[in-house]
Amino acid sequence: MSTTTAELAKAMADAWNTGQAERVIAIAARAAPADAEDEDVLVLLGLAQQATGRHPQAAATFRRLAQMRPDVSAYWNNLAVACRQAGDLPASEQALLTALSLAPDDAELHYNLGLLYTQQRHWLLARQSLLDAVHLAPHFIEARLQAAYACYVCGDNTHQETMLSGAVDWPAQPAEQALVLSAMLSVQGNLDAALRTLAHAQFPAEPAAGVMRLRIAAQRVLLYERNNQIGAAQNELQQLPPEALDALPADAEQARADGWRAHAAMAMRRGAYAEAEALYQRVLACTIDDESQASAAFGLASARDRQGQYPEAWQALQKAHATQLDIARNVVPELLATDSRPLQMTGGNIEHGTHADWKPLSSPDSRQSPVFVVGFPRSGTTLLEQMLDAHPDFRSMDERAYIHDLIESMELVGQHYPADLANLTQQDADQLRGVYRRMVGEVLPDLGERRLVDKNPLNMLCLPMIMRLFPHARIILCLRHPCDVLLSCSMQPFRSPAFMVLCSSLQRLAQGYASAFEQWYRDVDAFAPHVLEWRYESVVSQFDEQVARLGQFLETADASPMARFAEHARDKRFISTPSYAQVTEGVHRKAVGRWQNYREQLEPVLPVLRPWIDRLGYTE
Structure with a gap:
C-alpha cells in the first residue's frame, strides 16, 4: 500500500471511528482512481454508505470487494445486507448462500438469511435459518427473538417457548421489537414479563x-x-x-x-x-x-x-x-390445494385385535396418569379444564402439544407411528414418559401430588400414544352439537396456519370434523379406553348432576370445588384459548343452538355432518 493510500485509509478510519460517516464518503470521493480500489478504502466506504442509507451504492461497493476477494465470506455478507436494504432480495439471497458455502458455521450469516426470508414471508425457511443461527450461537438474543417470531407465525409453539427461554432477563429492546416480544410472552401466559418488556422499551x-x-x-x-x-x-x-x-x-x-x-x-x-x-x-x-x-x-x-x-x-x-x-x-402453501387435509391424522393404523399383540409393559395407574381432556376444538374443553383446575386435587397446564411432540420424537429417530408402538421396550416407554414429565415440569414445577390435567382437543387423534404410555388414564371426550362446533370454529382467529386453512371454508371444516371422529371411534374400538363423554348441552341444563358425574368418573370424593370454576378462571388471569373471556362468566345457554342463526350458511355441509349429528345423539 502506498503512503498516499495508507493516509487516505487512516483519515477515513478516523472519521468512521468518530461517527462521521458523511466525512468518510467525502474523503473517498477525493481519492485517486488507484487508491479508490484499495481494499481497506472500499470497506470503509461501503460501511459509510450503508450507515447513511445509500444502500444501492453500498451494494455496488461491496460487490466490488466480493469480486476482488471472493474467498472472504464477510464481504458476501455485507453485500447481502446492502442488497436486502436496497430491495434486491434475489441478489441478497445469492450472496448469503455464497457466504454460507464459505463459512457454514457463521451464526450471523444464518441470522441474516433468516431476516431475508422473513422479509420475503418465506416463514418456514426463515424459521429454520434462524433456529440454525441460535443453535450455533445460543446467546445471540436478536436471533432468538426473530426465531421465536418465525415460530409464532408458523404455529410452532414448542420451539417458540425454547427460543424465549430466559427472555425476562434480556436487555431492553427497541420499541418495535418490544411490541413483538411482549405479544409472544403474553401468548405464553407471562403477563408480567410482557409488561416489563414494554416498560423498558427503547x-x-x-x-x-x-x-x-x-x-x-x-x-x-x-x-x-x-x-x-x-x-x-x-x-x-x-x-x-x-x-x-x-x-x-x-x-x-x-x-x-x-x-x-x-x-x-x-x-x-x-x-x-x-x-x-x-x-x-x-x-x-x-x-x-x-x-x-x-x-x-x-x-x-x-x-x-x-x-x-x-x-x-x-x-x-x-x-x-x-x-x-x-x-x-x-407458511403451508401445500394445504391450500382443494384435496389437502389440513387436520393432520396421526393414527388410524391400529386395527381391532392388533392391540392385543402389543408387548405388555408396566405403566402408571389411573391416579398417577394425567387426565386427558380431548374433543374437537370449540366443544367445551376449556370450560371443563377450568372446572378441573378449580379443584385442589387437580392442576391444568393450559393447552400444550406434548403428546404430539412425543409422536414427532419417535418419527425423528426413524420409528413409524403408530405401528412401532407395538415394539416399544419398557425402557423406551419409560424414556418417553420421562420426556413428557420433564416438559410438564417446566410448566408446572409445583405440580406435586396433584393430578395433571392435559387439555389439548386434538389429542383425540393421538389415542394410540396415550394408551401406550398411560393405558389406565381417564379420558374425557367433550361433545357439542356438530353445527355449533363448526360455527364457533369459523368465528375464531386461530393462530395455527393449518387451522386457518381448515376453518377457511365450512366444507373443509366439516370434512375435518368427520375425519377426526372416524379416527377417534376407530381407535376407541381398538383400545377400549376409560372414556367419559361430556356433553356441553347437558352441562348447561343439568350442571350439578354433571359435576357429580364427573367427580365419580375421576374417583374424587368431593367434586363441589369444580362448580366454582368461573371465579377460579377470573383469578387465573391467562387462559390461552379463545374462550378466555367466556369461562369467567359461568354456564349459560347462549351458545346452545346458536348455529340456527346461520342455518342458511351451514345447510350445504349438513350432509357431511348428518351421520355424526345422529350418532352423537343430536337433532337438526
Whole structure:
C-alpha cells in the first residue's frame, strides 16, 4: 500500500471511528482512481454508505470487494445486507448462500438469511435459518427473538417457548421489537414479563417516539384485557384518547389501528356492541398488516353477531378467513390445494385385535396418569379444564402439544407411528414418559401430588400414544352439537396456519370434523379406553348432576370445588384459548343452538355432518 493510500485509509478510519460517516464518503470521493480500489478504502466506504442509507451504492461497493476477494465470506455478507436494504432480495439471497458455502458455521450469516426470508414471508425457511443461527450461537438474543417470531407465525409453539427461554432477563429492546416480544410472552401466559418488556422499551427520536408510546399503550390495554384484568385495561385506555388517535399523521396507520382495536376490545367487554362495530370498521379502514386485518374482521363479525346482524357477521367472517388464507399461504402453501387435509391424522393404523399383540409393559395407574381432556376444538374443553383446575386435587397446564411432540420424537429417530408402538421396550416407554414429565415440569414445577390435567382437543387423534404410555388414564371426550362446533370454529382467529386453512371454508371444516371422529371411534374400538363423554348441552341444563358425574368418573370424593370454576378462571388471569373471556362468566345457554342463526350458511355441509349429528345423539 502506498503512503498516499495508507493516509487516505487512516483519515477515513478516523472519521468512521468518530461517527462521521458523511466525512468518510467525502474523503473517498477525493481519492485517486488507484487508491479508490484499495481494499481497506472500499470497506470503509461501503460501511459509510450503508450507515447513511445509500444502500444501492453500498451494494455496488461491496460487490466490488466480493469480486476482488471472493474467498472472504464477510464481504458476501455485507453485500447481502446492502442488497436486502436496497430491495434486491434475489441478489441478497445469492450472496448469503455464497457466504454460507464459505463459512457454514457463521451464526450471523444464518441470522441474516433468516431476516431475508422473513422479509420475503418465506416463514418456514426463515424459521429454520434462524433456529440454525441460535443453535450455533445460543446467546445471540436478536436471533432468538426473530426465531421465536418465525415460530409464532408458523404455529410452532414448542420451539417458540425454547427460543424465549430466559427472555425476562434480556436487555431492553427497541420499541418495535418490544411490541413483538411482549405479544409472544403474553401468548405464553407471562403477563408480567410482557409488561416489563414494554416498560423498558427503547424509543426512537421524536416525533416517532410519540407514535410508539400510543402503540405501547394500546398493547397494554390488549394484554390486560386478554388476561381478564379489565380494571387495569380500562385505566390504560385513558392513555389513548380518541382525539390523539385522530391527530396521528397519515403515515402512522398501524398506531391508529392499534388504538382503535384497543377501544373496540373494551367496548365488547362492556357490551357496547354497536360502538365496537364502528371501531372495528375504523381499524379495517387503515392500511395495516394481515394479522391486524384478520383480527379486526373477526372482531367485527363478533360485534355484529351480538347485535343479531347475522348476514353481516358472516360477511365479515369471509373477509377474516380470506386474510388468514393469505397468511397461511406463506407458511403451508401445500394445504391450500382443494384435496389437502389440513387436520393432520396421526393414527388410524391400529386395527381391532392388533392391540392385543402389543408387548405388555408396566405403566402408571389411573391416579398417577394425567387426565386427558380431548374433543374437537370449540366443544367445551376449556370450560371443563377450568372446572378441573378449580379443584385442589387437580392442576391444568393450559393447552400444550406434548403428546404430539412425543409422536414427532419417535418419527425423528426413524420409528413409524403408530405401528412401532407395538415394539416399544419398557425402557423406551419409560424414556418417553420421562420426556413428557420433564416438559410438564417446566410448566408446572409445583405440580406435586396433584393430578395433571392435559387439555389439548386434538389429542383425540393421538389415542394410540396415550394408551401406550398411560393405558389406565381417564379420558374425557367433550361433545357439542356438530353445527355449533363448526360455527364457533369459523368465528375464531386461530393462530395455527393449518387451522386457518381448515376453518377457511365450512366444507373443509366439516370434512375435518368427520375425519377426526372416524379416527377417534376407530381407535376407541381398538383400545377400549376409560372414556367419559361430556356433553356441553347437558352441562348447561343439568350442571350439578354433571359435576357429580364427573367427580365419580375421576374417583374424587368431593367434586363441589369444580362448580366454582368461573371465579377460579377470573383469578387465573391467562387462559390461552379463545374462550378466555367466556369461562369467567359461568354456564349459560347462549351458545346452545346458536348455529340456527346461520342455518342458511351451514345447510350445504349438513350432509357431511348428518351421520355424526345422529350418532352423537343430536337433532337438526
